Every structure is written in C-alpha cells, then in structure tokens.
Amino acid sequence: MADMKVYFDNNATTPLHPEVKKEMIAAMEMFGNPSSMHSYGREARANVENARRKVADFIGATEKEIVFVGSGSEANNTVLSLFVCGSSQCIPGSKMRSSIITTKIEHPCVLETSECLGHRGVRVKYLDVDQYGKVDLDQLAGMLGDDVGLVSIMMANNEIGTIQDIESIAKMVHESGALMHTDAVQAVGKVPVDVRKLGVDFLTISAHKIYGPKGVGALFVKKGVPYCPLIRGGHQELGRRAGTENTLGILGLGKAVEMRALEMPEEEDRLLELKHILRKGIEESIDDIHFNGHPTDALASTLNVSFTGVEGEAILLYLDIEGIAVSTGSACASGSLDPSHVLLATGVDAELAHGSIRFSMGRESSRQEVDYLLNVLPGIIERIRNMSTAYIKGGLHAASR
C-alpha cells in the first residue's frame, strides 16, 4: 500500500468541505417541497432562498438573477440552446442573429452542444487560442458582426488553467450587439468573480468543483436578458428551470460559496507557492518536459505537464498505485485514443499531448504532498521511458529511424 494518499485532481471534482457536510447532514430531515405552502414547504423554501442570496452575493448578482440547475453542463446547455430559441420564435427581435462564437478549448458540453446547434441551422465559429491557451482578441473582433447573437468563452480552462480576459471580451461582444456567456465552473471560488465587473449576460457555476455536492449548479442570467428554459413545465426558478428543487444540493452550494468567500483570498498565494515548488521540482528532476498553459494568467491550483515519450494513462496508473490521484489529457480511456483537444488547440503535437498529466491542487493540498509527489514522479517517468519505443535520452525517437 502507498505511504500517503494525495488527491491532485481537484479540477475533476472536490471533496465536500467539512462545513458543507455538517450543514447538509443537519438538513437531511428537511424533505418539504419548496413550492408547498405549509410549514414543511416553507422551511425548504427559506433554505433555498437563503442559498440563492449567498450565491448571488458571492458573484455580485441579485437573487432573481440566479437560476439553480442540475450541473454546470446543464447551465451551459441551457444558454446555448436558448440561443436557438432566440433565433426563431420565443424571443422576438434576435431572429437575424443566427451565428454563435465559441472557442476550441471549451468543455465538451459546450463544444458538443455547439455542434448540435450547427445541425439545427446555427452557424458556429470557433476561436483559436495561442500556445498558452489565450483567445485571440483580434480574431474575435474579425468574427463579431451583425450576424452573431451569442459568444460563449470559458473563464478558466479545466485542463491547463489558462484564464481569459472576460471583461475585455464582454465589452467587445456587447459593442457588436451580441450576448456574452462565460463558463466559469473552474473560476468561481478560485479567483474573484463579479458579474457586473465582468459585464457578462450569463455565467455558469458548479457546486462540486468548490467543495459542494454533485448534481447542482447555478446559472446567472442578467436581468432583462432574453431567456427560454431548457427544461420546461414548471413554475420553479421563476419558470426558468422546471423540476422540484434539489433542496439539499442547493443548500450545500450555498454553504460552499459561503466558505469560499472566507477561504479563497488567502488560499491563492499558498497554492501559487505550491505550484511553483511543484513546477521547479519537476523541471529539476525530469528531462524533456513541456509545461502547458499560461505562465501567469492561470489558476494557482493547476499545473499541466507533458512528458516526452510516455503515455499519460501509464503515468496516471503508476501514480495511483503510489496513492496519488491525477488526471491525464489523453483520452485513451474512452477508446478513441484522441489526445486532448485543448492541448492540440495550443499547438502541442499529438504525441506530447498523449503524455500529459494535469495536477490540480485544492484547499487541502499541502507542501508535504507536493514533496511526496516529487519524490515518486521522476522514478515513474524513468521507468516508463525505459520501456518506451519513443524515448531515447536526448529526445531522439527510435521510430524515426
């Protein structure tokens, strides 16, 4: 058995914050339907609205601008699908704008929904990113026009951590008359997010990325912005999302953002320091590596590294045996063998992309854990390289001869 358990996959999901857990356990008996008028219902309603206030406060929104949903993916689907509706019957006036703009590094829930919209007659334009994963603002300026109804750009990338300048982007988007959505699932609770300052019309939040429960998220919908629900048939969330509220989940999300507000400010410096140590340690102990993502405009928690000549899943599983949980950019596990679309978009070649590992730290990550990882990792890479056809010291490849 491994000496230590290290969870460095916080961008995938996070453990419940102890305070969130405590509050959810205390609320287990609360079963009322928030729509009921009796005392059971009123208790549930009070807690849902209390959570709504906390979420709204946390991102500088008003309570009515928060729609609770089932996940970040649902929020993103809602915004993109709403646009199809906007371009036809439900929302008059926006009929002429039949194009959307997004980027090549979005989460699959945005990319696949965009592709689906393409089948339904929407023109989808994809923005390129530079080698650090930053959107090209000149290219955006060239794409914007009378035909564009919505721009959807993620605030912080889940794989490489690169943070976009959403404030500047939103200004450009609004000047052209389009609406602005940002998938801020990886940003909210890690960097300050204020919807007024950013100037966005829609913003996506997920609870389980910030020490809250799974199966609950929130969508910020700016007051007065055209809206059409994805899930219809109920008056819940002011008719914007049908279905009885996930009361326990919502309560957990509320507590999670409350705890983030308390802990986030001091955490960033601590994580930056840890990332610096991790990065330096890898650089000093392992040859032929490549760091992915932006050196400064990036999440303090996230470090993505490509190792020449080794395949990511092998690294992941050897680390797993040592008790360290990370994630790989390669999708061998899905059977498609497609390397990460994010890394490919940044210009990393397919081979390097296959050998990429994402370390994502969180509130519980410690110096001791980073040291343990640094102790174990060089040996694992050396071991895999020793059996690899691809790796020969000095960077030559056996295959090319």
Place this chain on the structure above:
Amino acid sequence: MLQAGEWAYSETLKEHFMNPKNILQGENTDEFDGVGMEGNLQCGDQMMVVIKVDKEKEVITDCQWKTYGCASAIASTSILSEMVKGRTLDQAFHISPKEVAQALGGLPDHKIHCSVLGDKALRAAINNYYTRNGQEDKVKQEQSKVICQCMSITDHDIEDAVLEGARTYFELQERTKLGTVCGQCKDEAEVLLEKFKHIHFGV
C-alpha cells in the same frame, strides 16, 4: 456503500504492468534474429518486438520488447513476450489478440485495441526473420481486401472498427464511413462485422 477495487484492471494485468517481463534494455537489436515495430506515437500506441530463433527447430527462444502506450498496452506486450517463448514461428504467428486478452484475465472492450498492436509487431518480427534468412516465400503478408470501393474501406478497417467498439452496422459506418455512398457493400460488411464480433468478443 461499495468500495473501489484496488486496481482498474485484472490482477494479472496489474502484475505485468507493475513488473513487466522481458523489456529490451537499451536500443541495440543486433543480437536478435527478427525485429518488428507497429503503431505510431501520434496515435498514442507503438510497440517493438524482437525475437531470437532456434534456426533448426524454428522455435522462438527469446522475445523482448519496448512499448509506448497505456497500461493495457504495456501489460499485453509483456505477457505476449512470455507466451511466445518455446513456440514455433508458425504457432507464434497465429496468436490472436483474443488469446492475449484472455491471458491477461480479460480486457475491457475499449482496451482490446491496445493488445492488437503487440501481436502485429510480433508477426512483423517473424516476417523480418524470414526475410533475413532467405525465406521470403514464408513471409505472410497481412492481405487485405477492399470491401467498400467508394470509400476504400478494407476488411482490416472493419476489424479495427470492431476492436475499437463498433457493434452495429450504423456504428461501423460512423467510424469508417463505409457504405455511405452507393451502399452496395452493406451485405458483405455486415457479414464481416458479425465475424469479427465473434472472433474478438465471442458475440
């Protein structure tokens, strides 16, 4: 509440992943009688198999390898290198991915393709041995037949698609674009689809 297993795959696979057997040390293959390499780095899988042969008996006496790939790829080349020792070239040539997968205690469907490259590289090494020893007549080409003329899809492409997860004619079309133009190859393709499903997955 259920607890997670100790490991993502079978115990045998774990053993071969943790302690791979017969890794070729260094890159010198001169002392071997046959060398074969398959796959490429861009696709995330590459295997090299080298063999020593008792020339009188045509029996494989040693088999070593290098693999760039996932845990299943590493473990399947490792176990393959153990399996072939003592077999005749002809026996070794006919080892199937299914045998390798079975020896590993089973592989998930989407990992079967990881074990395919190992026996391909082995066959390449055996053919390489024949070529080096003036036995070109024994070299067995992996002959392929074009099934879909319009899209130029071969029976090998169909087999690969099945190994990568295609189970229905529609899924086969999704992966290969086979039969998406004139559609005349549908019957033949469906027969092959069933055949490869049976060979590799016993369904």
